Each structure stands twice: as C-alpha cells, then as structure tokens.
Amino acid sequence: MSQKEKIYNMFSKGAAVCLLLFFSISSLSAQETHRYDLTQALKIGAEFQGPEKVDVMRGDLQTVDWVSLRNKVIVLDFFDTYCATCIQAMPHLQKLQQEYSDKLQVIHVTWQDKATLQKFFDSNKFLKENKVNLPIIYGDTVLRKLFPYQAAPHVVMLYQGKVQAITFNRLVTAANILQLHKNASISLPIKNDFGTVDLMDKNDAGQRTTGVRISGYQDGVPSKPLKFELDSASGLFKTTISNRSIFRSLLNIWGFIQKPPFLATPNRVVWNVPDSSIYDDLGHKGEAWSVKHAISYERLDVVKRPDSVQAKIVLHDIHSLLGIRSYWSTKKMKCLLLRKSAAHKIDSQHSKNEQEFEGTGVLTSYIGLSGVYLPIIDQVKSKQKMTIGTFSNLEELNQQLNFHGLELVEGIGDVGVFVIESE
Numbered sequence: 001m002s003q004k005e006k007i008y009n010m011f012s013k014g015a016a017v018c019l020l021l022f023f024s025i026s027s028l029s030a031q032e033t034h035r036y037d038l039t040q041a042l043k044i045g046a047e048f049q050g051p052e053k054v055d056v057m058r059g060d061l062q063t064v065d066w067v068s069l070r071n072k073v074i075v076l077d078f079f080d081t082y083c084a085t086c087i088q089a090m091p092h093l094q095k096l097q098q099e100y101s102d103k104l105q106v107i108h109v110t111w112q113d114k115a116t117l118q119k120f121f122d123s124n125k126f127l128k129e130n131k132v133n134l135p136i137i138y139g140d141t142v143l144r145k146l147f148p149y150q151a152a153p154h155v156v157m158l159y160q161g162k163v164q165a166i167t168f169n170r171l172v173t174a175a176n177i178l179q180l181h182k183n184a185s186i187s188l189p190i191k192n193d194f195g196t197v198d199l200m201d202k203n204d205a206g207q208r209t210t211g212v213r214i215s216g217y218q219d220g221v222p223s224k225p226l227k228f229e230l231d232s233a234s235g236l237f238k239t240t241i242s243n244r245s246i247f248r249s250l251l252n253i254w255g256f257i258q259k260p261p262f263l264a265t266p267n268r269v270v271w272n273v274p275d276s277s278i279y280d281d282l283g284h285k286g287e288a289w290s291v292k293h294a295i296s297y298e299r300l301d302v303v304k305r306p307d308s309v310q311a312k313i314v315l316h317d318i319h320s321l322l323g324i325r326s327y328w329s330t331k332k333m334k335c336l337l338l339r340k341s342a343a344h345k346i347d348s349q350h351s352k353n354e355q356e357f358e359g360t361g362v363l364t365s366y367i368g369l370s371g372v373y374l375p376i377i378d379q380v381k382s383k384q385k386m387t388i389g390t391f392s393n394l395e396e397l398n399q400q401l402n403f404h405g406l407e408l409v410e411g412i413g414d415v416g417v418f419v420i421e422s423e
Contacts, residue, residue: 054137070160072102075156075158094106107136108137110138199215212298213297217292219291237303240297240298241314244295245280246322265369268416270331270421273420299317336375338380339409355387359385377415388400
C-alpha cells in the first residue's frame with residue numbers, strides 16, 4: 001500500500017481529520033487479548049470490598065487498606081505503559097492528589113509486572129519532570145475482573161465502600177472529586193466498553209422490527225463509527241453509529257461511499273449552519289460535549305446490501321432526520337499553490353527526520369494534516385519521489401522544496417471543501 005493510500009485509508013475509516021489524526025495519542029490498550037467474564041463486573045451503587053492483598057509500588061502507600069480509605073474518594077486509574085493518553089493524564093492526577101490529599105486517594109492499576117513498570121518510570125522524562133509518583137497496583141487480575149474494560153484509560157471512583165462512578169479520565173476533576181466527597185454521590189457518564197446501541201422499539205411479541213431511529217448520547221455505550229452486522233437476536237441486518245459527533249459520522253459514512261478527494265481538515269470545512277459547535281467537539285471538551293451533542297443511530301433491515309450501498313441509505317437517513325445536507329465541493333479562497341520554481345538549488349541542505357514522499361499529492365496531503373497552513377492546491381501533480389525533512393514554517397519548507405524545483409506561494413484558487421448545511 002502506498003503512502004497516499006495509507007492516508008486515505010485512515011481517513012475513510014473515520015479517523016480524526018487534523019494533525020492529531022496522523023500522530024494521534026491512542027487511548028487503546030496494546031496489551032494481550034483478554035477474555036472477559038462480565039458476570040463478575042460491579043455496577044454503580046454496588047458494595048465494594050477490595051482484594052485483601054495487592055502488590056503496590058511507588059507512591060506513599062506500602063499496602064492498600066480499603067477500609068482505612070473509606071472516607072476518601074478513591075480513584076482507580078486503570079492504565080498501561082502503552083497508553084499515551086494514560087501517561088499524559090498522570091501529572092493532572094498527581095496535582096489533584098497533592099491538593100486534596102485529605103479527601104482523595106489516586107491509585108493507578110495495571111496488569112503489567114513490576115520490572116516492566118520500574119524500567120518505564122525510570123526512563124520516562126515527562127513523568128520525572130512532572131514529579132509523578134502515585135501508588136500503583138501492579139500485576140492486577142482481581143480489579144480488572146470487577147471493572148472490565150477494553151480500552152484504557154478506564155476510571156473507577158469509590159467512596160464510602162461503594163462504586164460511585166465508572167467513567168472517563170477527563171472527568172476526574174477537582175469539582176467532581178469535591179462534589180462526590182460532599183454529597184456521597186455523583187452522576188457522571190458511564191464508560192462501558194461492552195455496551196451496545198439499542199434504539200429500536202419492540203413489537204407485542206418482544207421482537208425487534210425493521211426501521212430506523214436516531215437519538216442522542218447513549219449512556220454506557222462506547223463511541224463507535226458506522227458498523228454493519230447481523231443481529232443474532234432478530235436475524236435482521238443491523239447498522240449502527242454510537243455516541244459520535246454529527247460531523248465525524250458524516251465523514252465516516254462518506255468514506256464508505258467514495259474515496260475522499262482530500263482530507264477534511266478544519267480549513268477545508270464549510271459550515272452553512274447556525275451553530276457549528278453542536279456538530280463537532282471543536283472546543284475539545286470531551287465527554288461533557290458528547291453528552292449534550294453526540295448522536296446514535298440504528299437501522300434494521302431484512303436485506304443485506306453492499307457496504308457502499310448501505311452507507312448511501314444511512315447518509316440519506318441522517319440528512320433527512322437531522323434536516324441537513326453534506327457534500328464535497330469547491331470554494332474560491334486564499335490558499336497555497338504548489339508550483340514549479342525557477343530557483344532550483346543544486347545542493348540539498350539535509351534536514352532532520354527526512355521522509356520520502358511518493359509524489360506531490362502525498363506531500364501536500366501530509367502538509368495539510370497540520371491545519372497550520374492554508375489549504376494547498378497541487379499544480380504540479382508529479383509522481384516523482386522526493387525527500388523532505390523537518391520544517392517549522394513555510395520558509396524552511398520552501399528551502400527544501402527548491403531542491404526539487406518546487407515552491408509554495410500564496411494565491412487564490414478553487415479549493416476542495418466539505419460542506420455541511422442545514423435545510
């Protein structure tokens with residue numbers, strides 16, 4: 001698969017559409033596959049009796065005495081060293097622990113062994129600089145059974161011997177900790193990696209019938225893109241989207257219909273709607289935004305159709321039910337034009353982290369991922385391979401492009417855009 005195909009393939013499967021898409025911090029665990037016994041899982045409100053003995057390293061706790069911690073909010077932060085999102089959140093958790101030590105006890109929990117963790121923390125400059133030193137329960141097998149998950153980070157809040165929340169790491173805030181400690185209860189979005197969308201009504205016989213329904217955020221259901229599957233309970237063909245933004249759902253659906261003509265970075269999206277903030281989490285508010293604005297979709301059909309055909313039907317449903325339209329178009333706007341340059345340099349100035357690009361189309365797609373520069377129109381359309389290294393501004397990039405007889409200049413052109421408009 002070529003570099004360009006890889007970029008388009010990522011896009012068509014509903015990945016993020018900015019620089020974070022290409023160099024994203026994954027929240028998925030890279031650990032070995034587990035078989036989950038959900039019959040042992042505790043639910044919110046359940047009594048919690050922690051394991052009598054756990055192996056602990058780091059932090060101030062030599063052992064974990066669950067009874068003595070009963071009057072503190074206990075945050076179990078399930079993580080592993082492969083989860084960049086988990087590691088990024090650790091300084092925040094450390095700060096909360098220091099500021100509210102009389103009301104809070106943060107404990108990291110992982111299935112990994114002590115030697116692996118010791119090596120990781122000894123070599124992690126980021127965590128050292130932020131003076132992260134919270135207790136870790138390692139080699140865990142018991143807590144993972146009580147609070148099963150598929151994707152880390154995974155957070156459990158305990159207080160007064162009960163499970164108070166099973167939620168997302170971004171919701172571990174000072175306000176939520178203090179509220180739980182004061183009221184002995186809190187209502188937060190539920191993180192359940194095993195939840196499924198179930199929006200359709202049932203008939204008198206208790207059977208689900210064909211039809212389509214769109215709804216808002218579904219608590220206890222993981223965010224998932226467009227999925228086609230056979231519903232074993234009804235024998236019908238099921239199409240679902242769960243807890244996704246309208247914008248990302250539309251891009252995801254379009255990806256099954258046709259190969260995207262370009263990456264829909266923010267500067268290539270046209271919002272012909274009263275309030276674009278309800279269509280995507282533009283402010284990066286996470287679950288707080290999703291609870292208010294995310295959508296879930298379910299359709300049941302008797303006939304199985306090719307994915308591309310079914311996606312067109314789903315797109316029509318979304319457009320009709322939400323009263324919107326989406327389509328690929330062009331718009332005349334300020335942009336960067338990649339063109340041939342007369343200022344061809346004979347000697348190349350080597351740069352750090354050089355990468356080889358299979359033509360100007362791949363190069364312009366790569367540059368556009370950042371969203372830092374104006375949209376780029378490729379006027380060269382060369383298939384020739386070229387090497388480009390690190391650059392921090394347009395001038396540095398042009399110095400390298402000149403070696404290949406190319407340059408980027410500002411201009412006005414017909415730029416490809418993705419349009420969302422309300423009817």
